[in-house]
Amino acid sequence: MHNIAFVLLRRIRSPLIVLICVYAIAILGFVLIPGMDDEGQPWKMDFFHAFYFVSFMGSTIGFGEIPYPFTDGQRMWATVTIYGSVVSWLYAIGSLLAVVQDPAFRTLNRQNSFRRSISRINSPFYLICGYGETSSLLISALTEAGIRSVVIDADQYKLNTLELEDYPIPVPGLCADVSLPEILILGGLKQKNCIGCVALTDRDPINLKVALTSKLLNPSIKVIARTETQDAELNIASFGTDEIINPFTTFAGRLALAIHSPSMFVLFEWMTGVPHEPLCQPIYPPRGTWILCGYGRFGKAVHERLASEGVSATIIEEKPELTEAPKGTVVGRGTEASTLLEADICNAVGIVAGTDDDSNNLSIIMTARELNPHLFMVARKNHRANASIFQAAQTNLTMQRGSVIAHKIFALITTPLLAEFLRLAITHNNAWAESIIERVSAIADDEAPQIWTVNINNEDAPALVDALSRNQRPRLKQLYAHPKNRDETLPIFTLLLKRNNDEMLLPDGDTPLKAGDQILLCGQHDIRNQMEWVLKNHNVYHYIHTGEVLAQGWLWRKFMTSKSDQKS
Amino acid sequence: MNLEKVVFAFFILLALTLNFGFFLGDIDVPHHHSVYELFAAIVVSLIATVLKFGDRTHLGALLLATSLVADLQLIMAAVVWAFAEHITGSGMTPAVMAIIVSLSGGALLANITSVVLLVAETLTVRS
Numbered sequence: 001m002h003n004i005a006f007v008l009l010r011r012i013r014s015p016l017i018v019l020i021c022v023y024a025i026a027i028l029g030f031v032l033i034p035g036m037d038d039e040g041q042p043w044k045m046d047f048f049h050a051f052y053f054v055s056f057m058g059s060t061i062g063f064g065e066i067p068y069p070f071t072d073g074q075r076m077w078a079t080v081t082i083y084g085s086v087v088s089w090l091y092a093i094g095s096l097l098a099v100v101q102d103p104a105f106r107t108l109n110r111q112n113s114f115r116r117s118i119s120r121i122n123s124p125f126y127l128i129c130g131y132g133e134t135s136s137l138l139i140s141a142l143t144e145a146g147i148r149s150v151v152i153d154a155d156q157y158k159l160n161t162l163e164l165e166d167y168p169i170p171v172p173g174l175c176a177d178v179s180l181p182e183i184l185i186l187g188g189l190k191q192k193n194c195i196g197c198v199a200l201t202d203r204d205p206i207n208l209k210v211a212l213t214s215k216l217l218n219p220s221i222k223v224i225a226r227t228e229t230q231d232a233e234l235n236i237a238s239f240g241t242d243e244i245i246n247p248f249t250t251f252a253g254r255l256a257l258a259i260h261s262p263s264m265f266v267l268f269e270w271m272t273g274v275p276h277e278p279l280c281q282p283i284y285p286p287r288g289t290w291i292l293c294g295y296g297r298f299g300k301a302v303h304e305r306l307a308s309e310g311v312s313a314t315i316i317e318e319k320p321e322l323t324e325a326p327k328g329t330v331v332g333r334g335t336e337a338s339t340l341l342e343a344d345i346c347n348a349v350g351i352v353a354g355t356d357d358d359s360n361n362l363s364i365i366m367t368a369r370e371l372n373p374h375l376f377m378v379a380r381k382n383h384r385a386n387a388s389i390f391q392a393a394q395t396n397l398t399m400q401r402g403s404v405i406a407h408k409i410f411a412l413i414t415t416p417l418l419a420e421f422l423r424l425a426i427t428h429n430n431a432w433a434e435s436i437i438e439r440v441s442a443i444a445d446d447e448a449p450q451i452w453t454v455n456i457n458n459e460d461a462p463a464l465v466d467a468l469s470r471n472q473r474p475r476l477k478q479l480y481a482h483p484k485n486r487d488e489t490l491p492i493f494t495l496l497l498k499r500n501n502d503e504m505l506l507p508d509g510d511t512p513l514k515a516g517d518q519i520l521l522c523g524q525h526d527i528r529n530q531m532e533w534v535l536k537n538h539n540v541y542h543y544i545h546t547g548e549v550l551a552q553g554w555l556w557r558k559f560m561t562s563k564s565d566q567k568s
Numbered sequence: 569m570n571l572e573k574v575v576f577a578f579f580i581l582l583a584l585t586l587n588f589g590f591f592l593g594d595i596d597v598p599h600h601h602s603v604y605e606l607f608a609a610i611v612v613s614l615i616a617t618v619l620k621f622g623d624r625t626h627l628g629a630l631l632l633a634t635s636l637v638a639d640l641q642l643i644m645a646a647v648v649w650a651f652a653e654h655i656t657g658s659g660m661t662p663a664v665m666a667i668i669v670s671l672s673g674g675a676l677l678a679n680i681t682s683v684v685l686l687v688a689e690t691l692t693v694r695s
Contacts, residue, residue: 013618017619
């Protein structure tokens with residue numbers, strides 16, 4: 001704040017001095033030049049009247065000659081000083097405006113207001129470096145979940161789009177170079193309520209620098225970084241970055257998952273859904289040979305994953321030498337019929353339009369459909385803005401990289417235990433995933449289910465901990481009981497129970513709970529609040545455990561216990 | 569030699585000398601104290617203040633503070649003068665003159681501090 005005042009003062013120094021000098025000369029002139037009073041007697045203006053006259057002369061010219069009409073000498077001096085004072089005023093105001101308009105001054109001003117708005121945030125927030133499709137999806141998911149975020153990006157144009165987005169909670173944004181540590185500090189990196197830093201710029205060296213700076217300056221926060229090469233991934237992992245996401249392999253992995261084990265894919269999509277997102281429908285991709293259009297970074301990763309799963313694919317690539325495509329690659333874009341026919345489209349079961357150009361991908365889909373209407377069509381969507389035409393193209397599956405990455409980061413941020421669940425889930429087969437999908441669809445309506453973690457400790461579940469200390473042996477299914485009627489069950493089930501280092505996938509309802517357990521629950525949206533009653537309210541817990549409503553007041557409780565004593 | 573330093577020191581010293589010139593004389597004798605000298609002291613003091621703007625050092629802040637004190641005292645003296653001459657209609661009495669001169673005496677102290685700080689800075693920073 002004080003920086004601005006100093007810069008402003010320094011810049012307006014010379015106009016102020018000019019103004020003071022012009023005023024002093026004008027006043028002195030009026031005092032020295034002889035005048036005449038109304039009776040024709042010689043009279044000299046004093047400093048008081050001279051100051052008064054000069055003050056209004058500069059700004060309003062036209063109050064008249066006071067206190068007596070001027071002599072010609074005075075009029076001449078007034079003429080000269082009018083020009084002097086008006087010009088010096090213009091100069092002063094002009095330089096003041098120039099300072100305010102100055103790019104350096106405005107940057108300073110923006111940084112100051114950014115700093116102020118961050119220091120005013122008093123709930124936990126995430127610092128997000130780089131604003132693009134992924135970040136904007138992530139931010140809207142975070143705001144939906146009530147978590148604040150702060151954005152820094154080097155491109156003012158992208159920040160303008162941030163301002164145009166209508167987030168329910170304000171998201172402060174600054175245009176600055178995130179590779180500078182002081183910019184990250186400005187973004188609240190060292191602030192107590194900063195809980196994480198997400199490096200999502202599209203350049204690996206910058207993400208590396210951001211991750212490194214965050215880990216050094218604030219080791220307690222969670223750092224998530226995006227990398228494009230394996231080299232950078234190893235480098236970033238070396239200093240303890242919590243999560244590293246390679247958008248190409250993550251996205252390719254998810255796409256390959258969709259092709260070889262569709263139920264697992266649907267499970268992943270549902271589990272990492274953002275609040276109020278509609279559930280995607282189960283897909284049934286056929287078995288057989290696929291056609292893969294585009295062999296760039298993304299195509300390579302898809303091909304690798306498909307090959308490891310034993311799915312054969314024919315590659316179509318425009319520049320096979322440049323991308324080091326394997327033998328048997330069909331040369332071409334895939335947008336024209338001849339190339340697709342050369343790739344034997346009539347005998348293929350599906351096609352993946354995976355180039356980095358949305359128009360080409362759509363063109364591939366349209367051409368392929370004409371040649372073989374029974375194809376299973378997967379399209380890669382690069383820009384969210386093209387969503388409507390992809391929808392109109394009626395592909396079997398449309399995937400967007402930014403959305404996959406944003407969902408993954410959102411899940412990692414909000415429920416760390418979910419990452420462990422997904423890691424365990426991937427080791428199971430497609431049929432296992434299908435059984436879980438059935439359980440989820442039984443409880444969820446059309447929206448993505450909510451996934452949350454409950455820790456059996458004094459903070460999260462005081463009533464349960466209290467019961468444990470009295471050897472009451474609470475069981476997992478008691479969490480699902482309705483707080484008003486314990487015979488009713490809430491639409492909830494447990495995905496994972498973590499006890500010390502043991503992980504129980506889909507534990508049974510009769511599993512006894514222990515202090516220190518971490519439970520990953522999956523349920524309908526907003527059902528979480530109902531479930532918290534049994535964790536936090538002793539009376540509700542007592543009712544669910546025993547079936548009797550406990551008296552709440554001290555007097556009534558005494559009365560009831562003495563009555564039950566008499567009975568026994 | 570640095571022209572900026574010359575101008576800076578010139579105005580600070582001139583503010584002190586003009587102030588001293590006005591202060592000199594019997595405290596309650598109006599014709600010992602020239603109104604022109606007070607006017608010049610105010611103008612030079614204002615210029616000296618503006619010259620000190622924007623210095624972010626601790627000493628710079630101190631110099632600016634002393635200047636602001638001097639301005640305040642001198643402008644108060646001028647206001648008292650204008651009040652006595654034009655508003656109350658009592659004219660210049662020895663009592664009013666004493667008030668004006670003592671106010672300018674306060675400004676003089678502030679100006680002396682300014683010069684002492686300036687000299688101290690010059691001695692510590694080798695040129």
